[in-house]
Amino acid sequence: MNSILIIGQLLDAVGAVEGRKKFQKLVHILQYLKLIPSHFKFGYLHYGPYSEGLDVELRTFGEEGLIQEEQIETGPYKAYRFTAKEKLTNLVKKLGDSKPLSHAEVVKELNGKSSLELEAISTILYLRSSGKDGKALKDTFCELKPKLAKDFEQRLKAARELEKRVLPKAA
Incomplete structure (x- = not known):
């Protein structure tokens, strides 16, 4: 499957994703849960899992008129809302795969979370995929994300629930 x-x-x-960071975390989580193919390679940066390839694709899709990237008011920071343009919708149909994503309700639920919630969940899943668990997982998360440390248990629970819902044999 391509980009x-x-x-x-x-x-x-x-319908729309608000924020580049949120888009990154959504795609990372969906890849981890195997709801979309592992198309983008993710590394770890300050705000958690990040794919340079995804960032390049989003910018390119904007330049090619496939997605609308409009600046939105979010306080002191610039943020962007991403929506599909008709050109992208038509390309998806032409490629012959217009069926919706599996577990669309999970995708919508994730999109409804704040970017900070997704950053925490995505970071937890990233650390788990690199072998961290238990105390090592918590310690590493709290070291990487001191501002999110107070919510670790709640976000770990959310990550595990996602795994159980989507990957019944996991967690």
């Missing part, structure tokens, strides 16, 4: 299908189907499922 056009992944981004097109994601935007079709949720």
Whole structure:
């Protein structure tokens, strides 16, 4: 599956994604849960899992008129709302895979969370995928994300619940 299908189907499922960081975390979580193919390579940066490839694709899709990236008011920071343009929707249909993402309700639920919630959940899943668990997981998370440490248990619970819902044999 290519970027056009992944981004097109994601935007079709949720309508809009508010923020680059949120888009990054959504795609990372969806890849981890195997709801979309592992198309983008994620590393770890200050705000958690990040894919340079996804960032490049979003910018390119904007330049090519496939997605609308409009600046929105969010206080002191610039943020952007991403929506699919008709050109992207038509390309997805032409590629022959216009079926919606599986677990669309999970995708919508994730999109309804704040970018900080997704940052925490995505970071936990990233650390788990690199072998961290138990005390080591908590200690590493709290070291990387001191401002989110107070919510660790709640976000870990949310991550585990997602795994159980989508990956019944996991967690």
